[in-house]
Amino acid sequence: MRQYGKGRWLAVCVLLALLSACHRSPPEQQVRAAIQQAVEAARSRDAGALDDLLTPDFVMPDSRFDRRRLLGLLRVARLRNEKVSVLLGPVDVEMRGERIVATFTVTLGGGGRLIPERLGVYRVESAWREEGGDWLCYSARWKRTL
Numbered sequence: 001m002r003q004y005g006k007g008r009w010l011a012v013c014v015l016l017a018l019l020s021a022c023h024r025s026p027p028e029q030q031v032r033a034a035i036q037q038a039v040e041a042a043r044s045r046d047a048g049a050l051d052d053l054l055t056p057d058f059v060m061p062d063s064r065f066d067r068r069r070l071l072g073l074l075r076v077a078r079l080r081n082e083k084v085s086v087l088l089g090p091v092d093v094e095m096r097g098e099r100i101v102a103t104f105t106v107t108l109g110g111g112g113r114l115i116p117e118r119l120g121v122y123r124v125e126s127a128w129r130e131e132g133g134d135w136l137c138y139s140a141r142w143k144r145t146l
Helices: 002-022 027-043 047-051 067-079
Strands: 054-059 084-096 099-110 118-131 134-144
Touching: 027 047, 027 084, 027 099, 027 118, 027 134, 047 067, 054 067
Parallel strands: 054 134
Antiparallel strands: 084 099, 099 118, 118 134
């Protein structure tokens, strides 16, 4: 009887572990995590990792950058072995219907000819939507603050 009780307890533990693994975090937390992943992708100059966080129709209104140019900049920075410095400030996340708007400050810098050493501090407003179970950025506006 004791052996049966231990087996049942183990089965319950495994079931609880599986259920918790299937549980998705709230959308706001998913977007915050995606923003942190984008920061890490920029730091490591990993265009592929950043591309995974953007929708195919990603735009940067009022900017000379679009998705292709943004990813190209990271690829060239990697080829030239240039340093990319990214410091993320607090992230504010707001649900707007089925979309999320996340605003934050980011301090960008570099260490080469492509990316200047002191690039500046920017206020970013990014818009996110869920696609295929993942929250992806479809728009970002940057405004230099310093």
